[in-house]
Amino acid sequence: MKTKARVLVNGIGTVGKRIAHAIKLQSDMELVGIADVAPTPTLKTVLEPKGFLYGTRLYASNDQGYENLKKAGMWVEGKLEDLLRNGAVDIVIDAAPEGIGALNKQLYQKYGVKAIFQGGEKADVAEMSFNAIVNYEEALGKNYVRVPSCNTTGLIRSLSAIDFNFEIEYGFIALVRRSVDPHEYKKGPINAIEFDLHVPSHHAPDVKTVLKHLNLFSLAVKVPTTLSHVHIVDLLVKRETSYEEVLKAFENQTRVITLSAKEYPATSVVIEKFRDYLRPRYDVYELIIFKDLINVDGKRIRYVQQVHQEAIIVPENVDAVRAMLELEKNKWESIRKTNESLGIIK
C-alpha cells in the first residue's frame, strides 16, 4: 500500500479519542473520520477549535445517532454505513462500549472492511487477540483482530518478558483495580474494597488468548481510586534466576519502564511524572514496574506493576493497523514508528 492507510475510529470515549489522536500522529495513516452516536461533552470538546481532533470529519455510527448528533447542532458528514459502502475506509478501529463492537461487526463484514476491536469484546469477536511484542506477525493481513484490555496488555508485556527468558511454570496475579476512570463520577466504591465475583477473574484467561501456553490464575478487587491499576504478581519459573537477570529482562522489554517505589511510592506520584512530561492527557503508554519491589528467590519471581488504564492499549491499536494492512511486515519497525510518534520512552 503506497498511499496512507485510511482509518476510521468508531466510538469516541476514553479509548477511542486516544486512538484517534494517535492515528493522526502516524505518517503512514490518515484519520478519515470518527463516528459516534451521541453529542457527549467529550465528543464536543475534542472537535472544538482547541480540541485535539479539530477538523476531523464526524460520522454517525447509525441512524439514531445521526438524528441525535443533528439535533444537537453538530456538523455530521453522514452515516458510517454510507462511508463503508463507498469503500472510503481501509480499517475501522471499533472503540464502542463493551458488547457493542460485536454488533457493529455485522456492518463491517457486510462491506468487507477490516476492523480492530477492544478488550471489552469477547475474544471470539475476532480471529485473534493481539499484542505487538508477542504476535505481530500472526496479525499480518488479518481481517478482524482484538486488542485485549489494559490489565491484560500490561500483564502480557511483563509476563512475556519473564516467559521468554525463564519459562513460566505457574503464575498468580492479584489485581488491585482503579474503580472508575477520572471523568466517571456516578459509580464505583467510594470507601470500600469491592470484590470481583469471577474466580478466576477474567484477566488470567484473557492473557491466555495471547500467551496461550501459560498456566495462570488471577483474582481481583476494585479500590476507590481513578488513576491506575496495580498488579501484584507471583511467578514460578523453570530455571533458577537472579534479581539482576529479571531486572534486565524487564528493562530489555519495549514499552516497559522500571522506576523505584522509594522515589515513586504511589500511583499518583507516577502519574505526576507524566503530567510533568507534558504528555497529552498525562497518558502513560508504558507499563511501570517497580525495581525495588521485585523479589527473586531461586525459581520464584515476585513483582508489582502499574497500568494506566486509559492509555496502555493505544500503541497496540496502532501496531495492529500496520500489521493487518501489511503497512509494515517487521514488527520492530512498526513498534519503533509507534513509539516515536507517541513519545514512548523505550
Next chain:
Amino acid sequence: MKTKARVLVNGIGTVGKRIAHAIKLQSDMELVGIADVAPTPTLKTVLEPKGFLYGTRLYASNDQGYENLKKAGMWVEGKLEDLLRNGAVDIVIDAAPEGIGALNKQLYQKYGVKAIFQGGEKADVAEMSFNAIVNYEEALGKNYVRVPSCNTTGLIRSLSAIDFNFEIEYGFIALVRRSVDPHEYKKGPINAIEFDLHVPSHHAPDVKTVLKHLNLFSLAVKVPTTLSHVHIVDLLVKRETSYEEVLKAFENQTRVITLSAKEYPATSVVIEKFRDYLRPRYDVYELIIFKDLINVDGKRIRYVQQVHQEAIIVPENVDAVRAMLELEKNKWESIRKTNESLGIIK
C-alpha cells in the same frame, strides 16, 4: 486464681479502648484502670457518662502525662508506676503507639508485672507471639506476650485452618490495605494506590512468628479506604483437595465467618451487616472469607478475605490474659468465654 484477674490497659487509642471494653465484659477479669498520656477526644468520650468506659479509673502513663491530664481538668487517680509498685495490677495490656510498648516494658519489668504487647511492637519485645487457636497452651504462665497485628491475626486464622488440614507447601499473599482508620483524616492516599516498600511486606514474616514452619511471601499496597483490609491468597498444599473440603476447613475454624461475595460485593456491605447487628462501634471480631471467591484446583487453594483492622485482635488479647494468668488452662474454654462475651458468631 480465685478472685478476678486485675487488668489495666495502657494506651486508649483505636485498639486500647476496644480491649478495655472487652475486659469489662469478662466475668473472670476486672478492669482496674486505664492509663494514657494526653486528654484526647477519644479518652474524654469513653469516660463521659454515656461513654462505654464510664466509671473506669484513669491513671497517667508517666509524669508528663499526669501534668497533661490534670491541666485538661480530667480526674486522674494517680500515676501508673505507683499502681504497679503497690501490686494492684496482675497484668497490663499495652496498647501504646508503635514502638512505645517496648519502652514501657522497662516499667512492667521493674515491678514484675506481666504484660501483653500489640503487633506494632517488634516480635522480640515478648517471649512469644500469640494466637488463641494456634498456641494458647504455650502462653500458659508466660510473663510477656505479643498479639500480632490485625493483618497477621487474620492470616493466621485462615492459614492455620488450611495448614492443619492440608499442609501448606508455599503461600503467596497480596494485601490490599485500608490506608487509615475511620477517625484519621490527615494522612493516607486520597486518590492513589500506595506501595509498601518492604519486599516481602512484614506480614508473611510476622505470620511466621506464630506459624513458624510456613513458607510464605507477601507484598502489600495501601488504598483509599478506611473500613477493612483485604487479602488475596494463593496456596500450594501437600495433598489434592476439593472446594468442599476447603470450605469445611474454614467453616470449622472459630472466629471465621464465610459469606457470599455475591451478597456482600464490597467491604462496606460487610461492615453494614455488623452495623445492623448493632455491634458496638460495628466491630467485626471475625475474619470474613468469601465462599464464592474460594477456588480449589488439585493442590492449589485461592481465596479472598476481609479483616476489620480495628477489632480482629480484641478476642486474642482477652484469651492471652487468661492464658498468661492461667485463669483457664483449656484453650477452647477460654475461646468459648471470649466469644460469648463479645457476641462473636462462631
